[in-house]
Amino acid sequence: GAVVSQHPSRVICKSGTSVKIECRSLDFQATTMFWYRQFPKKSLMLMATSNEGSKATYEQGVEKDKFLINHASLTLSTLTVTSAHPEDSSFYICSAGARERGTDTQYFGPGTRLTVL
Amino acid sequence: SQQGEEDPQALSIQEGENATMNCSYKTSINNLQWYRQNSGRGLVHLILIRSNEREKHSGRLRVTLDTSKKSSSLLITASRAADTASYFCATVRTGANNLFFGTGTRLTVIP
Numbered sequence: 001g002a003v004v005s006q007h008p009s010r011v012i013c014k015s016g017t018s019v020k021i022e023c024r025s026l027d028f029q030a031t032t033m034f035w036y037r038q039f040p041k042k043s044l045m046l047m048a049t050s051n052e053g054s055k056a057t058y059e060q061g062v063e064k065d066k067f068l069i070n071h072a073s074l075t076l077s078t079l080t081v082t083s084a085h086p087e088d089s090s091f092y093i094c095s096a097g098a099r100e101r102g103t104d105t106q107y108f109g110p111g112t113r114l115t116v117l
Numbered sequence: 118s119q120q121g122e123e124d125p126q127a128l129s130i131q132e133g134e135n136a137t138m139n140c141s142y143k144t145s146i147n148n149l150q151w152y153r154q155n156s157g158r159g160l161v162h163l164i165l166i167r168s169n170e171r172e173k174h175s176g177r178l179r180v181t182l183d184t185s186k187k188s189s190s191l192l193i194t195a196s197r198a199a200d201t202a203s204y205f206c207a208t209v210r211t212g213a214n215n216l217f218f219g220t221g222t223r224l225t226v227i228p
Contacts, residue, residue, distance in 0.1 A: 006159075034215055043205060044160075044218045093159055097214065105150070106216060110159040 002028045004096050006109035013084055014117055021079045021112045023094030029074040030096035034106060035067075038091040050077050084116040121206055121219035129225040136193040138222040140206030141186075147209045149182055150216065151191050154203045163191075163204075168211075198228040 003026040013019050023033055032051050036044040048064075050056040050071035058064045068080040077096075081088050091113050095106035121142040130136055142149070148167045152160040166173045166182045166189065173180045179192040193200055203223050207216040 004159075032214065036218075041223075043220050046215055046217065049215050091157070095160075095216075105162055105165060107162070108152075108160040111157070113157070 002026075002096070002107040004030075004094065004107045004109040006092075006094055006112050008112060009110060010113045010115075012115045012117065015085055016083055018080055018082045019084055019114060021081075021092055021094075021114075023077045023079070023096070023109050025075045025096045025107070028096075028107075030077075031074065032097040033071055033077040034095045034097075035069060035077075035079050036093045036095070038093060038111075040091075044093060047079075081114065084114070086116045089114055089116045121208060121217065123204075123206060123219040123222050125222060126220065127223045127225070129227065130196055132196060132198055132226055132228050134196055136196050136200070136224055136226070138191045138204050138206075138224070140189045140191070140219050142189075142206075142208050142217075142219070143187065144208075145211040146184070147211050147213070149180075149189050150207045150209070151178075151180060151189075152205045152207060152218075154205065154221075156203075160205070193224075196224075196226045198226050200224060201226045 005024045007022045035047045038044045047062045048056045048058045050069045052071050052074050056069035071077040093111040095108045123140045150165045151163045154160050164175045164180050166180050177194045182189045203221045205221045206219040
């Protein structure tokens with residue numbers, strides 16, 4: 001199946017700093033990438049949808065200035081958590097829809113665990 | 118926002134037994150998908166069933182879809198300890214391409 005990677009897998013940062021998370025599709029071109037947030041023992045909440053070369057579409061309640069998303073190429077999307085606070089601590093997961101495979105199936109990255117001290 | 122509810126929230130069974138998880142959703146859908154997540158890891162896509170399909174099989178997995186009741190079920194037959202994980206249903210709404218996840222079922226298979 002298609003492979004999606006995320007980097008870093010874990011990050012610990014101080015409150016007030018910014019953290020960038022990368023999501024890469026390794027063996028296919030991803031026209032659309034999705035960013036999710038997951039709290040412990042909870043479901044995934046869609047944060048935003050990003051299409052290559054255009055601005056991301058954010059879900060209601062998600063601050064676009066807080067969570068900056070860039071989808072600069074068909075294989076890379078980045079999520080930057082700006083001025084992180086402890087309440088931003090969470091598990092962030094990206095997924096990618098594969099153009100040639102249709103977008104019905106999303107391929108998920110392994111996730112990034114962010115801890116803000 | 119979350120689309121669906123799953124029940125049970127947690128399920129514990131003996132190895133070899135069958136596990137059934139249910140998912141209900143609220144809006145018209147294009148398809149429904151089931152995913153598995155091991156603790157603290159990413160999601161693995163298990164199976165996709167389209168709105169015009171009623172049942173689908175993949176190995177030990179059987180998925181049903183009842184669009185009139187807006188519900189789906191995932192059956193895992195002859196469960197194994199390695200099936201222990203959280204299972205999520207997710208829907209793609211008509212006219213959209215993003216996934217909305219259910220609340221998940223934590224399955225524990227006791228060896």
